[in-house]
Amino acid sequence: MKYQAPRGTHDILPNEAVVWRDLEGYFRHVVGLYGYGEVRTPAFEDTELFKRTSGETSDIVTKQMYEFTDKGGRSITLKAEGTAPAVRAYLEHGLGGQGQTTRLWYQTPVFRYERPQKGRYRQHHQFGIECLGSASPQADAEVIEVAYRFLNMIGISDVKVSVNSIGREATRSSYRQAVLSHAAGYLADLEADERARAEKNPLRLLDSKDPKAIEVMKAAPSILDYLEDESRMRFDTLCGILADIDIPFEVRPEIVRGLDYYTDTVFEVLSDQLGAQSALCGGGRYDGLVRALGGPDTPAVGFGMGIERLALVLESLRFNSGESIQAYVVAATESARSEVSRICRLLRSKDVSAQCDVDGKDLRRQMKQADAMKAEAAVIIGDDELASGNATVRYLESGDQRAVPFSELASHIGRLYD
């Protein structure tokens, strides 16, 4: 084969596209219930947008950006993350008005140069929401609720919502010192690059999979003990709300996120169906980001959710379905063929999906085709039907068959869906 989809990308074929369309519909529905408005931003942005917001030392900026210079000499980067572009659009078009709370959602491709693996791709897609302008813990809870409710609606209920607070700048810097001194002995044993990584972001040590690190960090101080009063209160309030609205969650003080802009609340939703790439959804509060992009001080909170990973979990739950059609119109005799295409057009004009044979197949082959397409009904038309004005409608699943006047076909078959 000469050409194939580039590494880490994939085609979505008709069977899977059905699942994607359903997911999109459900997400649209849920965010609609909460009054979020859709934003669609470009596939690429000024490189600086990502560098400024994700953090110069973040993995995204240091090694994962699809960055290039365009013919005008501009440095461009394919969308590496959903939040910064949404916030850029929010500021550019003044969507925040006089500081009102503004709710936005998006569905977007995301490009990151990473080593592909199941559930990790170089182009993947995310649903996301951003609630901008509110500092209330109720906003944090709402965002988590939207994620949880959506997952439930699509049948993914076996998930864990993990929450944490990483506080503000002062908390992180004093906690950072505490972790480093706690782990000093351990750090001395590490390889150089691991040590550099740990020192750059000591919070990562808490997430380490190295058994020695896990052992050492068992006794490490918790960031929750370093929170300032305001952060502490926010976190307690958030946990209280989540409990009130029956969202099962656990507090996991070791959660850290890879983007520098998070403040206070961070959360993840994990699934155990995904192997090493277990996060279905990740998000949190980012009270400094809007200002960092040149806007007014604006508190905000949001999440991103990986659509490929949702599809993987659904596949493992066998919620897969195929493309089907309502009516397959069959010509039982050659003289009925023109009437068959007329009936097809009639059904479609009444919003009933219909297909018929165009290759001159005989009755038996047409019935086989109807079956293969999982049609609800075969509408059979031959000389007898032409004479009587009644089509023979055969319901393929039950095998029941009845005569239906041509003019009533659409309402008759359409009713199956009521």
Add this chain to the structure above:
RNA sequence: GCGGAUGUAGCUCAGGGGUUAGAGCGCCUCACUGUGGCUGAGGAGGUCGUGGGUUCGAGACCCAUCUUCCGCCCCA
């Protein structure tokens, strides 16, 4: 970026130096010229990921490369 696997028919996979490369499922034809699913009999479909090399001979062995997958890193 590091370590380890993998690639043979549309799909899932067998074959591990020796004529014309196999199975199941799917597809096509026929039994079956007004009725699909079941059955039986036929059939089509492969540059064995790609490029080099070793050999009298390579799908198989060697090297390179690409893809996918597993783990790490990291994330959705």
